Amino acid sequence: MGVNSPIRYGDFLDGFPAALYRSTLEGTILYCNRTFATLFGHASVHELIGSPEIDLYLTKKDRGHLVERLLHHKRLVDLPIDFQRKDGTVFSCAATVQAVVDDEGMVVHVDGMLRDAAAIRGPVRRRRCRTKGCKVSWRWPEGWCIT
Numbered sequence: 001m002g003v004n005s006p007i008r009y010g011d012f013l014d015g016f017p018a019a020l021y022r023s024t025l026e027g028t029i030l031y032c033n034r035t036f037a038t039l040f041g042h043a044s045v046h047e048l049i050g051s052p053e054i055d056l057y058l059t060k061k062d063r064g065h066l067v068e069r070l071l072h073h074k075r076l077v078d079l080p081i082d083f084q085r086k087d088g089t090v091f092s093c094a095a096t097v098q099a100v101v102d103d104e105g106m107v108v109h110v111d112g113m114l115r116d117a118a119a120i121r122g123p124v125r126r127r128r129c130r131t132k133g134c135k136v137s138w139r140w141p142e143g144w145c146i147t
Helices: 005-014 035-037 062-072 117-121
Strands: 019-023 028-032 075-083 090-101 107-116
Touching: 005 062, 019 035, 035 107, 062 075, 062 107, 075 107, 090 117
Parallel strands: none
Antiparallel strands: 019 028, 019 107, 075 090, 090 107
């Protein structure tokens, strides 16, 4: 088996310590790794593949806000989002997402990485951004605004 074998890449992504996923713009999960499945309390990635991504959000409109910002900026880094595990437990993540576009600029799918905010810097305390002209709803306590 060669170094560029798809099986090796698959094993790498599946064992990667960050929660990785790919979804359609409409929100169907096309791929996720084991870390993603475990983060949401699922025993297998197969429980999530093909399911609606919106079911993972604590507040459903947060996905709409994410998509709206993503269409405008094409990439968002460490956006704080509250999610819900399979058992109903609520947790916060720093979401980094990127719109993957075709030659005509149309979004083909969304690639994302989630990091549990508690593992990064303890409990997240979010507040409305007060940066002049900023259209982003929230910022991290350190004041870094995601635009």
